[in-house]
Amino acid sequence: MIKTRISAIVILLLGIFVGYFVYTSEPTLENIKPIPAPAAFKNFPFKLGLDLSGGTHLIYKADLSAVKSSDVADSMASLRDIIERRVNLFGVSEPIVQTEEASLSASREQRLIVDLPGVTDIDRAVAMIGQTPLLEFKTEGENDYVATSLTGRYLERAILEFDQNTREPIVSLQFNSEGTDLFSKITKENVGKTVAIYLDGSPISTPVVREEISGGRAQISGSFTPVEAKTLVGRLNSGALPVPITLISTQTIGPSLGATTIDAGIKAALIGLLFVAIFLILWYRLPGLIAIIALSLYVSIMLALFKLIPVTLTAASIAGFIISIGLAVDANVLIFERLKEEMKLGKSINESMRNGFSRAWFSIRDSNTSSIITAIILFWFGTSLIKGFALVLGLGVLTSMLSAIIISRIFLYALNVKSESKFAKFLFSSGISK
Numbered sequence: 001m002i003k004t005r006i007s008a009i010v011i012l013l014l015g016i017f018v019g020y021f022v023y024t025s026e027p028t029l030e031n032i033k034p035i036p037a038p039a040a041f042k043n044f045p046f047k048l049g050l051d052l053s054g055g056t057h058l059i060y061k062a063d064l065s066a067v068k069s070s071d072v073a074d075s076m077a078s079l080r081d082i083i084e085r086r087v088n089l090f091g092v093s094e095p096i097v098q099t100e101e102a103s104l105s106a107s108r109e110q111r112l113i114v115d116l117p118g119v120t121d122i123d124r125a126v127a128m129i130g131q132t133p134l135l136e137f138k139t140e141g142e143n144d145y146v147a148t149s150l151t152g153r154y155l156e157r158a159i160l161e162f163d164q165n166t167r168e169p170i171v172s173l174q175f176n177s178e179g180t181d182l183f184s185k186i187t188k189e190n191v192g193k194t195v196a197i198y199l200d201g202s203p204i205s206t207p208v209v210r211e212e213i214s215g216g217r218a219q220i221s222g223s224f225t226p227v228e229a230k231t232l233v234g235r236l237n238s239g240a241l242p243v244p245i246t247l248i249s250t251q252t253i254g255p256s257l258g259a260t261t262i263d264a265g266i267k268a269a270l271i272g273l274l275f276v277a278i279f280l281i282l283w284y285r286l287p288g289l290i291a292i293i294a295l296s297l298y299v300s301i302m303l304a305l306f307k308l309i310p311v312t313l314t315a316a317s318i319a320g321f322i323i324s325i326g327l328a329v330d331a332n333v334l335i336f337e338r339l340k341e342e343m344k345l346g347k348s349i350n351e352s353m354r355n356g357f358s359r360a361w362f363s364i365r366d367s368n369t370s371s372i373i374t375a376i377i378l379f380w381f382g383t384s385l386i387k388g389f390a391l392v393l394g395l396g397v398l399t400s401m402l403s404a405i406i407i408s409r410i411f412l413y414a415l416n417v418k419s420e421s422k423f424a425k426f427l428f429s430s431g432i433s434k
Contacts, residue, residue, distance in 0.1 A: 046307055049314035049388065050096070050115045050253055052262055056125050059249035060112040062099075067243060075243050076110055078234045083114060085202070086129055112245060122250050135236070136198040137183075139190050145198075148186055154179025158236035160229050161219075169229035171205075171220040173236065180216030188212040197236070204232060265318035272322055273299070276329055284336045286427040290411045291332040291404075298328050298403040305395055317388040324396025330367065331404030334360040340430050349417045349428050357409050364401065371397045 050057060067075050076099045087095040096115040119125050135152025138145035156179075159172040175183055186195060187209045197205040197220075207220045224232070276295070280288030302321065306313060339356035343349065375394035379387050417424055 047310045047312045049312045050117045051315050053117045054253050055117040056119045056122055057251040058114040060245040061248045062110040063244040064110055083129055120252055138196045140193045145196050150182040158233045160233045169224045169226050171229055171232050173218040175216040184214045269322050272325055284430045287336050290408055294403045294407040295328055297407055298399055301399055314388045317392040320389040320392035324393055328400035331364045332408055334363050336430055353412050368397050368401050
């Protein structure tokens with residue numbers, strides 16, 4: 001019993017620390033003044049989505065008229081990969097780049113959707129996304145790599161192959177006639193040195209030249225996995241966009257809308273938490289109070305997870321969090337109802353608590369498993385908006401099981417009720433029972 005009480009104290013102190021960690025980074029309501037946060041905590045801010053922080057929403061139409069139907073998926077994946085690299089180079093935090101198939105009458109249109117949180121200059125964002133990427137070959141200099149005249153404009157194609165002996169993936173490069181001469185000259189002058197390949201200003205491969213390469217064909221080998229090699233081939237072949245794109249829609253979302261949404265979401269969560277707390281205390285009495293403590297720790301843990309993972313918070317994910325607060329009480333309700341049934345059978349309070357937890361576990365397991373399956377399906381098939389909701393809901397279900405099965409049980413066991421008086425039974429009863 002001493003160990004149980006020590007565990008309860010440790011969990012409570014840990015919850016206080018987690019709550020402090022969450023509180024000291026970024027306030028959300030204007031009238032809340034945070035305590036100055038330690039430097040380490042400032043590395044874990046909340047990540048806000050486009051609808052909360054403001055930014056730019058762009059929709060492009062992809063022209064696939066020259067692409068075979070069997071190559072549409074690969075072309076769109078390559079397009080998304082290129083645009084995502086450009087967006088990251090743009091310095092945007094938590095950008096969202098995704099493809100979408102839109103049905104328009106008898107035809108189906110492939111679209112590229114780009115969300116840039118915090119970027120309100122549409123012209124600059126469009127110019128950055130629309131420019132042709134630069135593929136460069138650089139050689140070793142005294143202090144850094146030096147650009148050569150060989151660029152992606154001389155590359156005909158890149159091919160993924162496998163070594164016949166080792167079965168290791170190899171990326172083969174095929175240059176045109178001008179590129180063949182340039183590459184031969186560069187490799188001859190840099191035998192034993194590195195010839196780095198840069199895309200959009202970032203190195204994607206740094207192979208060492210073993211011998212002069214003539215014939216316009218080169219190979220890049222190394223510790224590639226097949227997936228990494230395939231990605232590299234796609235990037236090398238994307239010296240230009242794989243398909244033309246046309247901007248068909250732009251939208252700027254102001255930060256004022258995001259601030260209003262955050263305040264409304266926080267108020268809704270606090271009001272919901274307050275009503276749940278009142279219900280638990282009035283109906284379940286002392287166990288209800290324990291459940292409120294566990295629920296408070298649950299909220300602190302969830303907010304800490306949002307910062308540490310990090311989870312990009314949107315209006316949909318806030319809605320998922322509010323719903324998860326209600327779901328977090330479900331397990332406690334099942335446990336307390338079982339506890340009441342055991343007490344009606346004449347068992348002691350301590351024995352009723354233990355039986356209540358053990359017998360309620362199967363119902364808790366089944367209900368939470370179905371919720372987790374639902375969250376997985378929503379995350380797998382949903383759009384980015386639905387995925388945010390599903391992620392928060394899934395995290396909430398898993399964390400609520402932790403708070404109900406472990407935290408609530410430790411606190412209740414720590415009470416170690418030895419009295420079987422009417423007052424003690426009243427505290428552990430529920431509803432209108434005495």
